[in-house]
Amino acid sequence: MEVITKRPKGTQDVKPSEVCKWHTVEKITAETAACFGFKEIRFPTFENTALFKRSVGDATDVVQKEMYSVSAKSPANGKDPDDFTLRPEGTAGAARAVIENGLLNEAMPQKVFYNISCFRHEKPQAGRLREFHQFGAEMYGSASPAADADMIIMVKTLLERLGISDIELNINSIGCPVCRAEYHKALKAYFEARKDELCGTCLERLEKNPMRILDCKSPICQDIAKDAPVIIDYLCDECKEHFEKLKKLLDLMKIEYTVNPKIVRGLDYYTKTVFEFVSTHIGAQGTICGGGRYDGLLEQLGAEPTPALGFAMGLERLIMTMEAQGCEFMQDEKCSLYIAAMDEAAMEKAVVMTKALRDEGYWAEYDLAGRGLKAQMKYANKIGAEFVIVLGGNELESGMAKLKNMATGEQTDISLGDKFVDVFANIHTANMFAEA
Ligand code: ATP
Ligand code: MG
Numbered sequence: 001m002e003v004i005t006k007r008p009k010g011t012q013d014v015k016p017s018e019v020c021k022w023h024t025v026e027k028i029t030a031e032t033a034a035c036f037g038f039k040e041i042r043f044p045t046f047e048n049t050a051l052f053k054r055s056v057g058d059a060t061d062v063v064q065k066e067m068y069s070v071s072a073k074s075p076a077n078g079k080d081p082d083d084f085t086l087r088p089e090g091t092a093g094a095a096r097a098v099i100e101n102g103l104l105n106e107a108m109p110q111k112v113f114y115n116i117s118c119f120r121h122e123k124p125q126a127g128r129l130r131e132f133h134q135f136g137a138e139m140y141g142s143a144s145p146a147a148d149a150d151m152i153i154m155v156k157t158l159l160e161r162l163g164i165s166d167i168e169l170n171i172n173s174i175g176c177p178v179c180r181a182e183y184h185k186a187l188k189a190y191f192e193a194r195k196d197e198l199c200g201t202c203l204e205r206l207e208k209n210p211m212r213i214l215d216c217k218s219p220i221c222q223d224i225a226k227d228a229p230v231i232i233d234y235l236c237d238e239c240k241e242h243f244e245k246l247k248k249l250l251d252l253m254k255i256e257y258t259v260n261p262k263i264v265r266g267l268d269y270y271t272k273t274v275f276e277f278v279s280t281h282i283g284a285q286g287t288i289c290g291g292g293r294y295d296g297l298l299e300q301l302g303a304e305p306t307p308a309l310g311f312a313m314g315l316e317r318l319i320m321t322m323e324a325q326g327c328e329f330m331q332d333e334k335c336s337l338y339i340a341a342m343d344e345a346a347m348e349k350a351v352v353m354t355k356a357l358r359d360e361g362y363w364a365e366y367d368l369a370g371r372g373l374k375a376q377m378k379y380a381n382k383i384g385a386e387f388v389i390v391l392g393g394n395e396l397e398s399g400m401a402k403l404k405n406m407a408t409g410e411q412t413d414i415s416l417g418d419k420f421v422d423v424f425a426n427i428h429t430a431n432m433f434a435e436a
Helices: 019-035 049-056 061-066 091-099 147-163 177-192 202-210 210-214 219-225 237-252 315-324 343-358 372-380 393-396 419-436
Strands: 046-049 084-086 110-119 129-141 167-175 269-277 287-293 308-314 339-342 364-366 387-390 400-404 411-415
Touching: 019 110, 019 129, 019 147, 019 202, 019 315, 046 049, 046 091, 049 061, 049 091, 084 411, 091 110, 091 308, 091 364, 110 372, 129 147, 129 315, 147 237, 147 269, 147 287, 147 308, 167 237, 177 202, 177 219, 177 237, 177 411, 202 210, 210 219, 219 287, 237 269, 269 308, 287 315, 308 315, 339 343, 339 372, 343 364, 343 387, 343 393, 343 419, 372 387, 387 393, 387 419, 411 419
Parallel strands: 339 364, 339 387
Antiparallel strands: 046 084, 110 129, 129 308, 167 269, 269 287, 287 308, 387 400, 400 411
């Protein structure tokens, strides 16, 4: 029985009473993205596995350990089964969609954002889920450090608009293939010397991509990596200049940051700038947002060489931070009017009035459960109705009723005739201002 009554490990339900938190974040992310000229893009929840292997990188934890790959049970036409993977992140799918739909032929830079679910087979813990959500943004076609600064400022603006403070920005440069070749040599030599102590995965990484060892979660490998050479000491002139210009722009914008030479990011496609926004309010999984430049990715996926950059923000961690900091969320809609009915004739009148109110955009309710007046009033209270009207024989006969303000107890006579909705609207608006 447990399998059908318990959600899968590492997933979350959002109760209707909590959904306003998600609406807040979705609205403000979309509004902020729009101010920076980003348009929403949507792409499939699953892609060909090869796309993630190629872009995220064969040697990464995400590809090696965390992907949910699926194939159809019966391949069409007796061909090999398709090999699909639920997206572990958004950059690969967004880049694939941008290329496939010819968006790189439009005005450049091309700027897109998305709010998506992602899937990674990780050990579930606070702030680490198997299905989680990301707000991400990607910019294609600008090699300028001003674009890097713009992305960082967009995240900063978003966090401010959500009311989040105390977020640390860490930046680093992980160079380009030119400077990284030199760095890899130095790194390889360093780890070769302590080869016997590395974990099995890192031994493989030593051959394939020694930089990934810096990202290993094993405490022993982390300890060894502590004194490893850092990429920032190996940057070529172009990468160095790019990084200096970015820092200058951030200084000009008065954006505080720390240069953290240890940030390498967990995905292979990054070049030059990488950055992370870290919250100190939500425990060990404090990285809310990670991003950077990936100038080689589009070419790697078959497009013309196109510089690109982006970031992704974990929405669960973002909401956790907002909760921890007491940030405000958008309020749920309230029921404007509950029409309680004492008999069948009153019920028919309530149906007609409710429809007229709903047509004007109000949340209006009447009894759908065949309850007596007392139970109807109890329900009106439970759903937090702002106003209540009770309809019975007297009201139908006189065409007048009492409109009760549930917060103040104040009662107003109201005509049930043609003008009812207009008059109700005026009283409702006046009450909103009085409350504010
Ligand atoms: P971490 O080091 O925490 O594993 P990451 O480097 O794997 O993060 P990215 O791939 O850069 O993360 O994803 C961007 C953001 O998405 C992270 O900063 C985090 O906020 C969020 N995120 C990543 N993995 C998870 C997860 N399993 N559960 C919840 N949020 C996640
Ligand atoms: Mg991770």
